[in-house]
Amino acid sequence: MDSLLKIIRNPLGLLGLLLIMGWAGIALSAPALCPPKNPAAPYAIQRVSYSSLPTPPSPRARMGTTGGGYDIYYGIVWGSRNAFRVGLTVVAVTLLFGVLLGGLGAFAGGIADEIVMRVTDLFMSFPFLIAVIVMSIVLGKGLDKVILALILFGWRQYARVMRSEVLAVKGKDFVNSARSIGMGELRLFFRHVLPNAIFPVFVLASLDIGATVMIAASLSFLGVGAEPGFADWGQMINFSRGWLLGATGQPFLYWYTYVFPAIAIVTFVLGWTLLGDILRDVLDPKLRKSLFKSQWRPS
């Protein structure tokens, strides 16, 4: 509660929180905001027409349509659900894996730690985006495949951070005293080590939700993410690529095809980044005094 108050008191933190809550509101009320014509497949972007040219905002399509008649407003509203789904699922699962692997490895020490860290290094040594592209081709098209690919390569940074935290905590006196009264090793880990080592992981998670959504959007933008026509912000920008340069003499003729989806992605990612940034200051006791001190964050 105390931390929440501190976040709200900081203007940037408050802005982040408001952005996320706004998007959560849109995602929750999507069926009311624009009811799907086919309730069985709400995530297929509704088509207003089959016109090959984009059409500007009108009463029929509030934010206009992309080429092919896809309703931009519909795609943005329903796409918010997928943004949350990708961000939250990927981060929750990778956090769990990373924390357990890195944490238990470091707690056990010796060979276990060495193996976990070498595997982490191997995964770390590859550009995340390219790794995910490779995985998503191996797995096939679709949002669930993208989520799986992001999970496969996403746990590594949590393992890293968790490891260094556990290494710092496991030699502390309170751990040794708990062990001396006969507490089992596994219980010791979950009761005393984990709760004292997990906060930096939460900070990373908050920053990571935004980053994950950004990567997923990039994949769809590149055409290796979700299926065509699926409500996904990155894909909507992909749709707009043919119209970017406008027509001769009218460079911004089709502005609505990229401006609205871009605003959606940027505000969503910005919300999580702001929140993570403030959370880092609030949760880190070393930095508590000055909210304007920044710290390195693993990429």
Added chain:
Amino acid sequence: MVWYLSKRLATLPLVLFFLTALIFSFVLVLGPYERLAVFIPNADVVGGNIPFDELVARYGLDKPVYVQYGAWVAGLLHGNLGWSPSAGMPVGEALARYFPATVELMLVGALMVFPGGIWLGKYTAVHHNRLPDQLARIATILAVALPEFIFGLVLLVVCYGWLGWAEPGRLSQWAEDAVTLASFHRHTGMYTLDGLLNGRFDIALDALRHLILPALAYSVGLLATVMRMTRSSLLETLNKEYVMTARAKGLLERVVIRKHALRNALLPVVTLAGSIVARMLGGAVIVETVFNFRGMGMFIVTAAQGLDFSAILGASLLIGVIIILTNLVIDLLYVVFDPTVELR
């Protein structure tokens, strides 16, 4: 130092084994017929109208996995990375053609990221908690939250579409024609350098004009990372006693910062350089696609869209090797920057 270097070089084959094994494990999800392209060395085999069954037998794709892996690695050692259907040429040849473009882009990017990030980090640390520092903080958050492809698209729409600075691509059309002439020698595959080496300054300038915006598009986020790192590290260093000593000696503040504090504060930035190279390679995929800049990133995307496995594997392998070598170089640089580091 020599001992450390030889030890690192000795573990290199092991690292390469794991890398190739990991990459080859991707191949195993494919059936033998889909796997074929990974083994085909050149156009003669493709155009030879050889039945697939015969090719499967020729490359041992009906044999156990470790035999196939052995055959694949043997091929790699002979420079055979497979056949790329999407590029219509052997993967090795395609990489040799497209990779220099990506390197050129990364070099221009690095020229923005490191000097720019370090200077900004220094400036904001010196003006700690004053207006420039707080503005910079907000700017870095924005830079981190702005996806590369969106920033790239904004630059493309405004600078190329509206202001008409250049056309998307690596060169303008006239220059594109000029470099295909036999009289133009491709020494490096990087058009800025090749232009200079051939004495065609107009081509070098044109290539540079097409490099600036894509490089800027993926540099901004990285610049923010370097800036933050420099800033927090420098702030920490400025509280050290030897900095106080330097000030007490009556040295100019400028000298204290540049000669005493910054030098030591840059160590974490050197460590960061490895992950920056990795992120640039990843970012190249996006900005090259946005700007229609024909480099390795675009090659990867085209291959991915066309499910061109051998191209993806070849590119992954090249990237893996680059990252391994970069990490090695950075570990060595670390010694140069900090003589107190002990190499084990």
